Amino acid sequence: ELKVEQNPxxxxxxxxKNYTIYCNYSTTSDRLYWYRQDPGKSLESLFVLLxxxxxxxxxxxxxxxxxKARLSTLHITAAVHDLSATYFCAxxxxxxxxxxxxxxTQLTVNP
Amino acid sequence: DAGITQSPRxxxxxxxxxxxxxxxxxENHRYMYWYRQDPGHGLRLIHYSYGVKDTDKGEVSDGYSVSRSKTEDFxxxxxxATSSQTSVYFCAISAGTTYEQYFGPGTRLTVT
Numbered sequence: 001e002l003k004v005e006q007n008p009x010x011x012x013x014x015x016x017k018n019y020t021i022y023c024n025y026s027t028t029s030d031r032l033y034w035y036r037q038d039p040g041k042s043l044e045s046l047f048v049l050l051x052x053x054x055x056x057x058x059x060x061x062x063x064x065x066x067x068k069a070r071l072s073t074l075h076i077t078a079a080v081h082d083l084s085a086t087y088f089c090a091x092x093x094x095x096x097x098x099x100x101x102x103x104x105t106q107l108t109v110n111p
Numbered sequence: 112d113a114g115i116t117q118s119p120r121x122x123x124x125x126x127x128x129x130x131x132x133x134x135x136x137x138e139n140h141r142y143m144y145w146y147r148q149d150p151g152h153g154l155r156l157i158h159y160s161y162g163v164k165d166t167d168k169g170e171v172s173d174g175y176s177v178s179r180s181k182t183e184d185f186x187x188x189x190x191x192a193t194s195s196q197t198s199v200y201f202c203a204i205s206a207g208t209t210y211e212q213y214f215g216p217g218t219r220l221t222v223t
Contacts, residue, residue, distance in 0.1 A: 031209065031210070033210075033211055033212075035214075041216075042201065042214045042215065042216050042217055043154075043201070043214040044214075045211055045212075045213065048209060048211050050209060088153060088154070090154075090212075092209075092210050097142060097159070097161060097205075097210060098144075098156060098159065098169070098210070099156075099210060099212060100156075101146075101153045101154040101155075102153055103151065103152065103153040104153050
């Protein structure tokens with residue numbers, strides 16, 4: 001059974017600082033997805049990582065995937081308040097068609 | 112906007128009553144999913160569909176059934192609602208080329 005663990009689960013940081021969210025998973029997979037959820041809203045796709053070594057960047061967020069270590073990171077550079085949200089990673093099962101989600105990291109960026 | 116709607120958006124019902132939630136897509140995607148979201152659990156897969164009349168169970172399927180008689184509609188039914196099924200329910204779709212999923216707006220269900 002695929003297990004996906006995110007840490008930290010709660011992250012409070014100051015504007016302008018850098019930080020990394022980690023996503024570990026338990027079985028082999030080459031595909032991983034990051035989503036963002038604002039309070040009371042739906043999930044929005046951020047990044048699609050489809051192979052070992054994949055790196056994607058959008059604004060102050062950068063995601064990477066190391067399939068050998070079964071680890072993905074979401075790096076936040078010079079955080080701003082607008083990044084406050086809950087971030088989920090989701091791993092594609094080897095059989096395809098299904099994703100297993102992590103518990104989510106609730107990020108709060110303080111002025 | 113991935114062309115996904117969910118209805119109703121909010122519902123309050125009593126324990127023991129049947130409830131059906133509807134997910135509708137306009138994109139003609141093959142895969143459709145139902146999740147529930149609860150504090151401390153992230154998103155958990157209830158059921159999914161990989162085509163008309165083709166469905167399979169997810170991680171938390173007990174107490175739920177689904178039907179897909181048309182490509183565009185995926186129905187989730189709680190045969191006899193319980194308080195433990197109070198949750199926010201999300202529908203999602205994917206094309207199946209990658210399994211990147213696009214989510215509907217969600218349905219907040221309260222079972223009293």
